Each structure stands twice: as structure tokens, then as C-alpha cells.
Amino acid sequence: MSATTAPTRPIGAQLVRVTTPAALVILFVIFAVVSPTFRTPGNILHILVNNFSLPALVALGMTLVVSAGGIDLSVGVAADIAAMLAVTLMQNGTGLGLSLIAGIGGALLVGLLDALLITVFGISPFLATLGVLFIGESVQQLATNGGTPIYLVSNYPAAGLDFLAHGQILGLPLPLWLVAAAVVLTQLLLSGTAFGRHLRAIGAEPRVAWYSGVPVRRATWLVYLLSALLCGVAGLLLSATVKSYVPLSGNAFMLDAIGAVFVGTTISRETRPNVLGTLLGVFFFGMLHNGLLLIGWNFYWQQVAIGLLVFIVLGISFLTRRLQTTD
């Protein structure tokens, strides 16, 4: 019955796991052949910095949350609140460091509220974070008079801000270093530690985990706080790049992050959220946006195409999995 413990694994099982990577490689080759611009190193770096790094930070946090059997619909709020606080403070002349710390603090408050609602009030993660999303939207609307963007004044001493958005360390842009740090953090938490095993236990059967002495509450707090932290970093990077705060702009992260995490589960033998899969998922989406644009599809058709491709990838991997398990 249990395919995961069978000593010899059917060849089909291996095939499912390559669906996403294969689709990624095939599309990469197609884009590279059709568009000479696409295959330039400069463009690949462009994808990594502009289409990949910010969603990757959010999706890595989501990977932790989903591993623990939860879901976080408030990722956009955490990113937006961080940007809102930091940009507002900077505009009023506060130093860069303090503004950024305040932004991260704001994001952590969102995570704190999520965790509080889930652990203390016993609300399911979906509803708790949905409620926080609604509240967060109101807070932003009230603070910005209905959604007016805040632009940083041009004479703001922006050297540090520019470094945040475009700075390079050892030739690699700072956002990618932050993604690398987040990858190390999430990978360590998920695989190398007792905490990772606890998360998976909670994700599989929270009640059993609780009865077995797993510190369910502590793990839940940590997961939502970490998710909010990563979202806050993403929000700050975004506002550093566009030198402004646009209310409710973080919501675009939410569905992409959820999609990337679950597309990523298709490469895991146990269909669990995993860091590599999530990164592949995020890159898949980022590459599609960039590639479809470069081969000349307009924005409207891009959206149809992305939906269709995700549909096909999910369809193939879930169908193959189903065919194996009903054998």
C-alpha cells in the first residue's frame, strides 16, 4: 500500500518527479531558441534578480508554513506593512537602518497576529490568515487615504537604499545573497534539525504530534514569524527597488508563492514541500513571465499561457501519481 516504503520503486514514480524540471528545461530551450535575448547571461541574471528573488523569499517562508500543515494568505500584508512603515519613516527623515528595522518589526507583528490567532484562538490557518489579510488591507487603505502610493523624496540620501536594491557582493546582487541565506535557513530547519521533523509531524497529523510531545505551539509561532520575516525582507527590497510604497502591491506574491510551493511538492518522493522544489517552482513562474514577454506575447496571453502550463504540469504529475497508487 505504501509506495514510500516499497524497496523497489516503480519507474513511473521517478517520472512524476521529473515532470516539473522537464517542463522547465523544455520551456527554457524553446525560449532560448526563439529569442536570442532570452539566452544572454544578462537576461538570466535579470530573471534571477527581478522575477525570482522576491517571490523566492516569500515562497520559502510559505514552504515552512505548508510543511507544518498550514497556509499563509497574509504574506502580502507582511510585505506591504514592512514597506509602508519603512518608506513612511524614511520620508520623514528617519535613518535608513532604523526605518528598515521598523519595517521588519511591522512584518513580524503580522506574523505574531497570525500565530496568536492560530495557537491561542484555535482558528484554522486559512481563516486566520485570511482575516489578517482583510484587516491588513483596511489598515493600508486607512493609512494611505484609500491607496495613494508614497514616493520617496528625491533628495533622500539613497546610497544605502540603492545598495539594497542593486548592490553587489562578490559580483552577486544583494537580493540573491538574501535568497541564498533564506535557502540555507529553511533547508536547515526542514531537514537537518529536530525542528524539521517536528514540522513534518505537525503537517501530517497535528493531534498525534501533540500527543507525542511535539511542541506544536512553539513550532507554529516560529513558522509564521519566519514567514513574516522573509516577506518583510521581500517588501523592503521591493520598495528599495521602486523607491516607493504602493499599497496592496504585496498581494501579487500570495498566489504565486502558494503555486510555487505546491508545484515544488511534485518533485518530492513524499509530495512534501521542499526547498529545491519551491525554488524550481518560483523560477518556473519567473522564467515564464520573462520568456513569454521576450517572444512577444502580450500580457493578457501570458496569463492564459501561465495558467495553462501550470494546469498541465499539475495534471501530469497528479495523474501519474494517482495511476501508481491505484495499481
Place this chain on the structure above:
Amino acid sequence: MSSNLIAEQAPAFLDSSADLEDRETRRARHRSQIIRLGSIAALVAVFAYFGVAAPGFANLGNLANIVEQSTVLALLAFSMSIVVLGGGGDVIRGGIDLSLGANLGLCAAAFTVASNAGFSDPVAVAITLAVGAAVGLVNAFAVVALGVLPLLATLAVMNICGGAELVLTQNTVISANSPLLSYITGASWLGLSMTDWILVGAAILLIALVHGTRWGLRLQAVGGQRQAARAAGLRVSAYLTGTYVAAGLLAALAAIVQAARLSGSSPGSGDILLSVVLTSLMSVVFSRRLLPSIGGTLLSVLFIGGLINGFQLLNVSSYWVNGVQGVLILFVVAVRSLSLRRGSV
């Protein structure tokens, strides 16, 4: 396989795991009764407050207005409730249809474009219903035949529908005029507009269908314990397919009402999705067994509609509306879960 089994047997978050024990069940039923009555009392209290504080709120005309403004949301929330009922309450593995908002937009665009292309109303309606049902079929195909998680399948379909709407309308407002559209907003009977009557009719029909027929009972069996329903000989996949197609058809109906109210189609209808999820999931506190129900959905939609309307009359900024909705759902769900819990996780 093992993970599937665990997934289907795991207590869904809407069911209390209390139904393992008899005594627990009875106690839970008492509690759910209290929650239900408390929620209805809250609804009555809010409406009574507005009735006193907001001039004109309790006007018959204004109340009809609330119903009219709630019709599109209510039709979509009914769809969501049917899908959740059939698929089970677990948000990730159970039933959910994230494509409803985008489907609404696509269908409204389809009706408007068809109407402007010179098709008569019956033909345009047929096209719209066909589009809605087709979207539902695609969802059903992914969920039932391919076995994709509903959350993911409908997320992908949402993208496809949203994109298709943009392709159809080029992201512009398209106006439309037709006898049907003016009939829906203009004509009235017994003091209520046709929009009101569409909501009343749909609600009565669906309450009868879901809560009063064998079909509805079996649907709830499929959602409650899929394995047991299958073992009892129910054609689970047919019921699940039915829920997504019904949801698509209701979204198409909602789209026609929306096209009438907006005199055409305009981008951004997909934004309604979160309100749909909210009202549908909130409906559990109005139902006897703490499961989604059509009547409960109607009550929570009217609750939200009344709140928005009352705020407008009291001149409270509309920026508060989302936050109040959020606090509201957190409050009702927290009350429910705290009273159901007995000292465990």
C-alpha cells in the same frame, strides 16, 4: 497511497473531531446550537443598531437595496458552499473553488461581447452559461479525473479565466445594453427588483435542492466521509463533478446580474474572490451542524451587505469595511473553535 488515506480520514477542520464519542457529539451539538443562536443574535443586534442609528436603514426600499447589492456575492458564495459541502471542509485537500471570481469576470465579458456582437438575449445567455459550465467542467476534470488538489487546480483555472477575460476585453470597460439587462435592473414585482427576485429564487431553489432532497443529502455524505460514501455505493466522482459544474453555472448567472448592474463588463471582478471565501466559510456559524449551508451563506452575505450599507449611511469610511469583515470572521470562528475545544491543541 498512505498519505491519501490519511488525508481523507483526517478530521477536516470544519468537522470537530468530537464525533468519535457519543457524549462528545451531543455536547458539541449543544455548543453549535449556542453558536448558531449567538451568531443570529449578533446579526439581529447589528441590524437593530443600524436601524436606530442610521437614518433610512430600516426603510423597505433600503433593505431591498441591500439584497440587490448582495446578489452577485450571494450567488458566488452559494457556489463556494456547494463545492465545500461536496469536497469536504479541509481547505487544502477538500473542496474549494478559487476560480469563481475570475469565472464571473470571464462570463460577464462573454455576455457583453456576445450581446454587442448582435446576438439576441437568449443566445447570449446560452453562451454565458456554456462558458461558466465549461470552466466548471475543467475544474472538475482536474480535480476528479486527474486528482489535482482543488486549491491548486482552481488556482490554475483562475489564471486561465483571468487571462481569457483580458484577451476578450483588452482590459477595458465594455458597455452593453439589452432588453434582458434593463429588465433585470429595471423591472420590479411586489416592490422588489428582478435582481432581488433572482437571489430569492436561487436561494429557495438551492436550499430545497441541497438541504431537502436525496441528492443534497448524498452530496453532504460525499463531503463528510468520502470513503464511507463510496463504500455505500454513491458515485462520488459524479457528485464532485456536479458541484463544480453547478458552481460554474451559478457564476455565469451572477455574471449576467453583474452585467446588468454595471451595464456591461469591467475589469477587476476577480477581486470579489476573497469575500466569496469569507462569506461561504462564515456560513458555518449559522448552520446547525457547523457545516457550510445555503441558508447560512445567505445570512452571512446579508450580514456583510448590511454592514457595508449601514456604514455608508453612517458616513463611515469604506476603508473600514475590509477590516471589519476580517475582524468579524476571526471573531465568529474564534468563538466557535474556543467553545468546541477541550484543552487540546
